[in-house]
Amino acid sequence: MEKCSLQMKDIVKSYSGVTVLKGVSLNVRQGEIHALLGENGAGKTTLMNILGGVVPSDSGEIHLFGKPAKINSPADSQALGIAFIHQELNVVNDLKVYENMFLGRELYKKSGILDAKRMCEETAKVFKKMNVSIDPREVMRDLQTSYKQIVEIAKALLMDAKLIIMDEPTTSLTQKEIDNVFSIIRGLTKDHGVTVIFISHKLGEVVDICDSYTVLRNGENVASGSITQPDGSKIKQDDLARMMVGKDVLNQQVYEDHEIGEVVLEVKDMTVGDRVKGVSFTLREGEILGITGLLGDGKDELVRALFGDLPHTGTIIKNGKPLCVGHPSQAKKCGIGYLPPNRKENAIIKDLSVQDNINITVLEKCRCGIALSRKRERAVAQEYCEKLRIKTSNIMNKITSLSGGNQQKAVLSKWLNAKPDIMIMSNPTQGVDVGAKNEIYAEIMKLARQKIGIIVTSGEAQEIIKLCDRVLVMYHGELRGELRRDQLTEENIMILSTGGSLN
Incomplete structure (x- = not known):
């Protein structure tokens, strides 16, 4: 019988009175690449944030490698051998590449001084293993988005993680870079027994690289199974999409x-x-x-x-x-309006609400005299939330409370609102x-x-x-x-x- 790396049982989580996970369970075998699928707002990222120690669950159990696990922080998660590559890049742009790689786990000389040379060497080894060419001493802000994503993946490899969570890891990569990353992932699972949870909306990639899948819809389990069917063929992308949405969408x-x-x-x-x-x-x-x-x-x-x-x-x-x-x-x-490619760095204003992000381009239209009319702001934001089906319990919640896809729709609303x-x-x-x-x-x-x-x-x-x-x-x-x-x-x-x- 194959060993189970992860068992999450009856996980429940609510935000602002809205239940986003309703008794979700997830079973992942050791050494497999397991796809976690669902629409934006289905609960995928929330479930993985619980596993990564980013947010606590309200109830439920987690077993890692056969043992009960209490995960109260990202440090707890990392100590248990879990690496989380987030959908939104988690890099410090003002630091160098090797400093990002070793952030919080810096190497020191006997004298107590940071051992920059050794950290650069270790970083270069990981990049060589990935078949990518990045200068460990380059400042992160000078890298293209795709290379920042590669640094995030390299960081997980550097940690020697047993379970790697990849949330939309290939969004900013070229096909050649994707092929390199997939080759590395397959090598880790096959040769070293590393387990990967793969979250992606690119169903072609899911069918290509994953061994099994779990589908969430509206915070609940709706399907799970093997990518390879009993007759030896692989599951169709159309079928996965239908499970995710509840209707035919690809055609x-x-x-x-x-x-x-x-x-x-x-x-x-x-x-x-x-x-x-x-x-x-x-x-x-x-x-x-x-x-x-x-x-x-x-x-x-x-x-x-x-x-x-x-x-x-x-x-x-x-x-x-x-x-x-x-x-x-x-x-x-x-x-002229512009929807930029990097949502986190160039599109959303993280400290503002959903409403304020949608209205930021048309504040002059929301004035009543010299002051802003909150009533007009609410009406405009609500209109676009309904028009683009942005899932939020309250438009006054921070934009970061939304799933990545709903954030993208809010950014698009901002420019539709401006009528360019x-x-x-x-x-x-x-x-x-x-x-x-x-x-x-x-x-x-x-x-x-x-x-x-x-x-x-x-x-x-x-x-x-x-x-x-x-x-x-x-x-x-x-x-x-x-x-x-x-x-x-x-x-x-x-x-x-x-x-x-x-x-």
């Missing part, structure tokens, strides 16, 4: 025909340092323009420059008039479940029907294919090619994004 039609009008934005010879090199393009009213490419090929820097977040050269023309956009506030005044003429969205469904993705896609299509010009940047080819009227593909900071909707295939996108040409 829903996203794209709808809509009218495309005159040119609303023209960009000429846009250059951003050495990341974007002389890119030119146009955007029309009601058009959904995709910009894609491999990670680091300049798409994110391009749209940040359009929003005034990065210095640039080149010409930006909106509705026939030249724009000088040197700051995001200027872009907002010019009717041009909306830029970087990875609009990052960290969002399959059901909520369709809701966001529907909002994007609605914006297009309202003749708003939309730019979507994404590294997910299927997302680009589902949504866009036209796609620009970047390669090493340059525009490699343009694809009409009838040319949109994963193969064509990959050919251009790797420097090839279409015949």
Whole structure:
């Protein structure tokens, strides 16, 4: 009989009078990769936060490696051999990479001085094992988001953990980096008996790497089983999605025909340092323009420059008039909105409520005389919570009380609320479940029907294919090619994004 690494039994947890876990149980065998699935707000992250010592449960039992476990803090969890890689990056941007790796577990010389050399060496060993090249002495803020995620994963490997919780670990990684991480995970489970709990909305990854699954819906267990079926085939993504949402969602039609009008934005010879090199393009009213490419090929820097977040050269023309956009506030005044890719660092204001985050772009509309009208603020925030189905017990709760996907919908609400003429969205469904993705896609299509010009940047080819009227593909900071909707295939996108040409 296979040993059980983890047993969580009848776990109950409530926030502000709302029960988010209703007697949930989870059984994970030693040495397996176990998928924990569910919609945003289903209770996955809360359950893992209890296991990681981040929050206490109201009731229930936890057994680790056959023994009862009391976990009252993250330190307790780590001492028991549990490493938690959170969905939102948990790095200190002002510290160096090796300092993040050893934070709270620093190595010292006999003299009592920090042994920086040894910590750098140990950090380099882990990176070598992962087949990644990161300088241990580099400051975290200078790393791209994907490399920050890799540091988080490396930190868990450095701890020599017996049970690793991975909450959306591949969101910011390229396919090559994902393959490297998966190879490492499989090696840890196969050769060293490490157990992995894998939380992801990317069902293709779940089917590819996981051995078994548990599905939560509305804080309750709804299904569990093996990824490999009795006949030797693997479970279908459609079936997993149906368990998560309670209906068929993967096969829903996203794209709808809509009218495309005159040119609303023209960009000429846009250059951003050495990341974007002389890119030119146009955007029309009601058009959904995709910009894609491999990670680091300049798409994110391009749209940040359009929003005034990065210095640039080149010409930006909106509705026939030249724009000088040197700051995001200027872009907002010019009717340009921007949904950034890194929600935690660039989109939410963690100390403010859900209501305040939604209204932050339109406070002038919530005034009554010289003062803010709380009644108007509440009405606007409530409207968008209902429109995008943001799950919250109280809109005055902090934005951080929401699940990652509901936070993403709140950020989108902020810009829908501002009613821009041009909306830029970087990875609009990052960290969002399959059901909520369709809701966001529907909002994007609605914006297009309202003749708003939309730019979507994404590294997910299927997302680009589902949504866009036209796609620009970047390669090493340059525009490699343009694809009409009838040319949109994963193969064509990959050919251009790797420097090839279409015949």
